[in-house]
Amino acid sequence: MSTAEQEMLELFVQEAREHLGVLETDLVSLEANPRDAALLNRLFRAVHSVKGTAGFFGLTAITELAHVMESVMALVRDGRMSAGPELINLFLAGTDKLKAMVAAPERSSDISSLAEREALGALLRSDPPARPAVAGNEILPLYLRAFRIDPELVRTALRSGHHVYVVQLRLHADIELKGQGILDYLREVQSLGTLIDTATDIDEIGGLESDAPADVVCSLLFATAMEPDLLLGAFDLPADQLVQAPSAALRDWLSTQPVLAPAAPPAPPAVIAAAAPVPAPAATPVTTAPEDGTTGTAHPMASSARTKPDETVRISVSLLDALMNLAGEMVLGRNQLLRVAESRREGAATPAESDGLGGIIQGISAVTSDLQRTIMRARLQPVGGLLGRFHRVLRDLGQKLGKEIQLETVGDDVELDRALIEGLSDPLTHLVRNAADHGIEPREERVRAGKAPAGRVRISAAHLAGRVQIEVRDDGRGLDPARLKAKAVEKGLLTPEQAERLGEAEAWQLIFAPGFSTAAVVSDVSGRGVGMDVVKTNIERLGGRVEIESVVGRGTAIIIRLPLTLAIIPALIVGCDDRLFAVPQLNLVEIVRTGPERPLEDFGGSRLLRLREELLPVLDLSSLLGLPAANHAGASGYVLILRLDRRRFGLRVDRVADTEEIVVKPLGRHLQGTTFYSGATLLGQGRIALILDLAGLAAGRLPVESNAARDTTRTVLRPPAEQVLLFRDGTPETFALHIANIGRIERISSSRIERIGGQDFLRQENGPTLRLVRLQTHLPVTQPGPLPDEIHVIVPRLVDQPVAIVAEQIIDAAELPVDALDSATLTAQGVLGTASINGALTIVVDLYGLLRSAGLDRPAIPGGADLASCRILLAEDTLFFREAVRRAFTGFVGALDVANDGEEAWQRLQTGSYDVLVTDLEMPRLNGFELVARLRADPRFKQLPVIALSARDTPEFHERARGAGINRFESKFDRERLRLALVEALSSSAS
Amino acid sequence: MQTTLDASTLRIVFAGDILSTNVAALRTELLVTLGAHPEAKHVAADLTNSRTVDSQGINLLLALYRETERRQVGFRVENPSAEIRRLFDLLNLSGRFGLNPARRP
Numbered sequence A: 001m002s003t004a005e006q007e008m009l010e011l012f013v014q015e016a017r018e019h020l021g022v023l024e025t026d027l028v029s030l031e032a033n034p035r036d037a038a039l040l041n042r043l044f045r046a047v048h049s050v051k052g053t054a055g056f057f058g059l060t061a062i063t064e065l066a067h068v069m070e071s072v073m074a075l076v077r078d079g080r081m082s083a084g085p086e087l088i089n090l091f092l093a094g095t096d097k098l099k100a101m102v103a104a105p106e107r108s109s110d111i112s113s114l115a116e117r118e119a120l121g122a123l124l125r126s127d128p129p130a131r132p133a134v135a136g137n138e139i140l141p142l143y144l145r146a147f148r149i150d151p152e153l154v155r156t157a158l159r160s161g162h163h164v165y166v167v168q169l170r171l172h173a174d175i176e177l178k179g180q181g182i183l184d185y186l187r188e189v190q191s192l193g194t195l196i197d198t199a200t201d202i203d204e205i206g207g208l209e210s211d212a213p214a215d216v217v218c219s220l221l222f223a224t225a226m227e228p229d230l231l232l233g234a235f236d237l238p239a240d241q242l243v244q245a246p247s248a249a250l251r252d253w254l255s256t257q258p259v260l261a262p263a264a265p266p267a268p269p270a271v272i273a274a275a276a277p278v279p280a281p282a283a284t285p286v287t288t289a290p291e292d293g294t295t296g297t298a299h300p301m302a303s304s305a306r307t308k309p310d311e312t313v314r315i316s317v318s319l320l321d322a323l324m325n326l327a328g329e330m331v332l333g334r335n336q337l338l339r340v341a342e343s344r345r346e347g348a349a350t351p352a353e354s355d356g357l358g359g360i361i362q363g364i365s366a367v368t369s370d371l372q373r374t375i376m377r378a379r380l381q382p383v384g385g386l387l388g389r390f391h392r393v394l395r396d397l398g399q400k401l402g403k404e405i406q407l408e409t410v411g412d413d414v415e416l417d418r419a420l421i422e423g424l425s426d427p428l429t430h431l432v433r434n435a436a437d438h439g440i441e442p443r444e445e446r447v448r449a450g451k452a453p454a455g456r457v458r459i460s461a462a463h464l465a466g467r468v469q470i471e472v473r474d475d476g477r478g479l480d481p482a483r484l485k486a487k488a489v490e491k492g493l494l495t496p497e498q499a500e501r502l503g504e505a506e507a508w509q510l511i512f513a514p515g516f517s518t519a520a521v522v523s524d525v526s527g528r529g530v531g532m533d534v535v536k537t538n539i540e541r542l543g544g545r546v547e548i549e550s551v552v553g554r555g556t557a558i559i560i561r562l563p564l565t566l567a568i569i570p571a572l573i574v575g576c577d578d579r580l581f582a583v584p585q586l587n588l589v590e591i592v593r594t595g596p597e598r599p600l601e602d603f604g605g606s607r608l609l610r611l612r613e614e615l616l617p618v619l620d621l622s623s624l625l626g627l628p629a630a631n632h633a634g635a636s637g638y639v640l641i642l643r644l645d646r647r648r649f650g651l652r653v654d655r656v657a658d659t660e661e662i663v664v665k666p667l668g669r670h671l672q673g674t675t676f677y678s679g680a681t682l683l684g685q686g687r688i689a690l691i692l693d694l695a696g697l698a699a700g701r702l703p704v705e706s707n708a709a710r711d712t713t714r715t716v717l718r719p720p721a722e723q724v725l726l727f728r729d730g731t732p733e734t735f736a737l738h739i740a741n742i743g744r745i746e747r748i749s750s751s752r753i754e755r756i757g758g759q760d761f762l763r764q765e766n767g768p769t770l771r772l773v774r775l776q777t778h779l780p781v782t783q784p785g786p787l788p789d790e791i792h793v794i795v796p797r798l799v800d801q802p803v804a805i806v807a808e809q810i811i812d813a814a815e816l817p818v819d820a821l822d823s824a825t826l827t828a829q830g831v832l833g834t835a836s837i838n839g840a841l842t843i844v845v846d847l848y849g850l851l852r853s854a855g856l857d858r859p860a861i862p863g864g865a866d867l868a869s870c871r872i873l874l875a876e877d878t879l880f881f882r883e884a885v886r887r888a889f890t891g892f893v894g895a896l897d898v899a900n901d902g903e904e905a906w907q908r909l910q911t912g913s914y915d916v917l918v919t920d921l922e923m924p925r926l927n928g929f930e931l932v933a934r935l936r937a938d939p940r941f942k943q944l945p946v947i948a949l950s951a952r953d954t955p956e957f958h959e960r961a962r963g964a965g966i967n968r969f970e971s972k973f974d975r976e977r978l979r980l981a982l983v984e985a986l987s988s989s990a991s
Numbered sequence B: 001m002q003t004t005l006d007a008s009t010l011r012i013v014f015a016g017d018i019l020s021t022n023v024a025a026l027r028t029e030l031l032v033t034l035g036a037h038p039e040a041k042h043v044a045a046d047l048t049n050s051r052t053v054d055s056q057g058i059n060l061l062l063a064l065y066r067e068t069e070r071r072q073v074g075f076r077v078e079n080p081s082a083e084i085r086r087l088f089d090l091l092n093l094s095g096r097f098g099l100n101p102a103r104r105p
Helices: A003-032 A037-056 A060-077 A085-103 A105-110 A114-125 A151-159 A171-178 A182-191 A228-235 A247-254 A300-304 A317-345 A351-379 A384-401 A418-439 A443-448 A481-490 A496-501 A504-512 A532-541 A621-625 A694-698 A712-716 A847-853 A879-889 A902-911 A928-937 A955-963 A975-990 B023-036 B055-070 B082-090
Strands: A163-170 A194-201 A217-224 A242-244 A380-382 A405-410 A415-417 A455-464 A467-474 A545-551 A555-563 A568-576 A579-584 A588-594 A601-603 A606-611 A614-620 A637-644 A647-653 A655-663 A677-682 A688-692 A721-728 A734-738 A742-749 A753-756 A759-764 A767-773 A790-796 A803-807 A809-817 A831-837 A840-845 A871-875 A895-899 A916-920 A946-950 A968-971 B002-006 B009-013 B042-046 B074-078
Touching: A003 A037, A003 A085, A003 A105, A003 A384, A037 A060, A060 A085, A060 A105, A060 A114, A085 A105, A085 A114, A151 A163, A151 A194, A151 A217, A151 A247, A163 A171, A163 A228, A163 A247, A171 A182, A171 B055, A182 A194, A182 B082, A228 A242, A317 A351, A351 A380, A380 A384, A380 A418, A384 A405, A384 A418, A384 A455, A415 A418, A418 A455, A418 A467, A418 A532, A418 A555, A481 A496, A481 A504, A504 A532, A504 A545, A532 A545, A532 A555, A568 A621, A568 A637, A568 A647, A579 A655, A588 A606, A588 A647, A601 A742, A606 A637, A606 A647, A614 A621, A621 A647, A637 A655, A637 A694, A647 A694, A655 A677, A721 A790, A734 A809, A734 A831, A767 A790, A809 A831, A871 A879, A871 A902, A879 A895, A879 A975, A895 A902, A902 A916, A902 A928, A916 A928, A916 A975, A928 A946, A946 A975, A955 A968, A968 A975, B009 B023, B023 B055, B042 B055, B055 B074
Parallel strands: A405 A455, A579 A688, A614 A647, A734 A840, A767 A803, A871 A895, A871 A916, A916 A946, A946 A968, B009 B042, B042 B074
Antiparallel strands: A163 A217, A163 A242, A194 A217, A380 A415, A455 A467, A467 A555, A545 A555, A568 A579, A568 A655, A588 A637, A601 A606, A606 A614, A637 A647, A677 A688, A721 A734, A721 A809, A742 A790, A753 A759, A759 A767, A790 A803, A831 A840, B002 B009
């Protein structure tokens, strides 16, 4: 096959796919509107076109199948066969087969369509002969053929913009029963437009011995300026008795009629008429088929708007013209620039020419902007082509699930970048399938609930605040938070306590958790536990967001918000060494400056940034790319805090240059193998910047990925675990220390350790000398050998003394399941307990116990307060800290009651009597500040001592706590200080 | 209803309006009349005495037309009132009833 032939064949494939896309959508619509003339015409033309072009290439297999489909479609179009579900199934099966053949036209003859052709062929053989038509009317739809049509009347009507209708009248039911006379009614009809012809159906009327039919049916061919709705109102008729004749078909017919031809002559008079059959209009019931003057002929542009986006984009000629004009203006500007440049080079530039340079540049700038906008328009495609595909999806699903489901699409004309349309296809399919399978109830259940038997799924698209919002809404059973929570607990995603704390909206978010599914039965439609998490991930990759609204028993809406395009994106331009890179702003959360005053922390060869209460892994761009860089934790630079899927991480760069809207250009072939870049762009100053592919950069390089995850889903699915740092100190034992206890970690040379008075110290350049604590000295563990050359020191936070714990090896950050903590097996001061973490038995270090064991004594607890009889209420939402505080107070106070959050604490206070409230500040439902505000507003609790616990230790936080009416503010990790605070609170309360 | 056989033409003169209230009786009467004159080659329905017809009247006339068709005899309507004639024109029945359709509706 020559190149030209190959190109032609590719064109055929492209066009055929468009036609078949239209076919599928329209077939499903036809099932709901079996008499829709416009639809039928479009279907017929689509199959006809595929057949015709396939024939041109000698693709016999395609031609044969398309031919039989076309023949049966002609019967339907001509009203000789009705398009019921069975016939639609046959057509859809044929369409599927044609699609498969068109996908690989060279091998189309290998695909058998015998079954489809035989099934459709049987229908052809059962077709009764057609009714007689008026000569010359053969090209008209059947229901128009029996009318004697005056071409001039039709020509005048169309020229005046009038619509031509066929109106079906039952003389008794539609006229006499409504108290009107037939003649009066018809006179009124004539006052509303032009009665072109009438035909009374006598087919149903037999002789005198036959049963008389109930009514006489008369069809009117009528031209009027009235729209269908108005006309139906004027005629007082139901919608299915009016059909609008396709203007295109009438125009085609007119083109076969002589201009200014006289009206068709009446039948020759006969004194006694021969008993010959007189042409009668089609007995086909007619129905409303609103249609503009062009839709009957499947205009190429109209069809392209309904097709699946592909590798190519069709754009209108007017848009191309606009692009050509702009290109012409660009050439003009370039020539002007060249002329000025040439003159300058020769030193002959006139002042006028030099002065004109600004104008030329301004002109080119304006043209460039126009060019960009116009090209962007060319990339946009109506989303209707995508939405239309779901008619078929839902139809097939409805049949499979035994549910009746109606689909409504809104906003088909909304335009979206074609790349986004492609990216939306899979997520939307998931959502629609889920709506049909999980959302819409079976018919009986709907009826019992007082709903319409047929479920409804509505997919809408709309422009909203510069973004596109796409919504999949069903009127099904809705998301039941209780059921979602129960499922999450069952699957081990949440503890019962965590589930109980989740609000309604948070519970909805559970459906996005990987592996989550509430389907009682896993079907081949959905319920495999995959899908919704992928939907969310995919939408986020497109730069979008997913939201949920749901009402139990009423339905669910999944709302997707997307940018308009991916071709031009806002980006942050950053630099490493002397190179520039673009980072999509979409992924950027914030920028943090680092340096000696804010160094990164080193965890077992990985860098971490402590950002407020979160430890984020940090990748170093220079290191990744092999660029020279100051590769130490305290080097100056910037860390970009980035969000990717569910993860947050930092990316260290040398400098931040600017923000810019960049045009995404594909990478050259030589760079396409790399995973670090997603494209390239030309910056304003003419420099090239590679666009960083953050997913590629992060893949496999985030050692504490789990710790970094913190998006909405993550927040909702708060793990039933606490973050700990795993480390060893030259012994076989693995130790764990709560992340919140750690201030920083440094890697040092062991030669810097100085031993004084039997104790080890580390001098710091910019701080006090640290007393080093060795675990094996104070805990019952194996004795280690000599220190290696390099060690780590863990500097704790929230302690009074300058101390550090020695760790020979930092292993990783890990999650400690709170219910896995075993406090019975190994009991010693400085040990909170043991737990199996990552398959290894790990000693969980009690920092403050360890420090006490190391002789770093705490203030003595004064006497005076009657602790044995005091009753304490603890409000704490985290199981780990509840346990820690409970241990601190066990045997120390009379009684300790625990509330899981502020709201529960408030309820307990209503019935119980307490001497002190110890409360966490950050809790769901009612946080510590809100709880204290309630207390202080209530005379009963105005004087109740309150000790607040928090891992935060900033002056601002202390100030806020005092302002809120909190008496004491303590670290939740320091058992001794907690006890001291309790004693002081009780003492001052007593005094 | 009066009937006369003139040569081969059976003329049936309806006594008054042809309405839903009398079509059942007229249908039976017509069957009897046609059965009594098998030799008739043409049937003429004379509406001289009928001012109007309703939908069931039209139905009856069409049944008579189909009956003559079945018997392979000619059929025509004679002397319709202006109103009935207008109705037949509008319903495009004039040609079928052997009336000279003056013009399109």
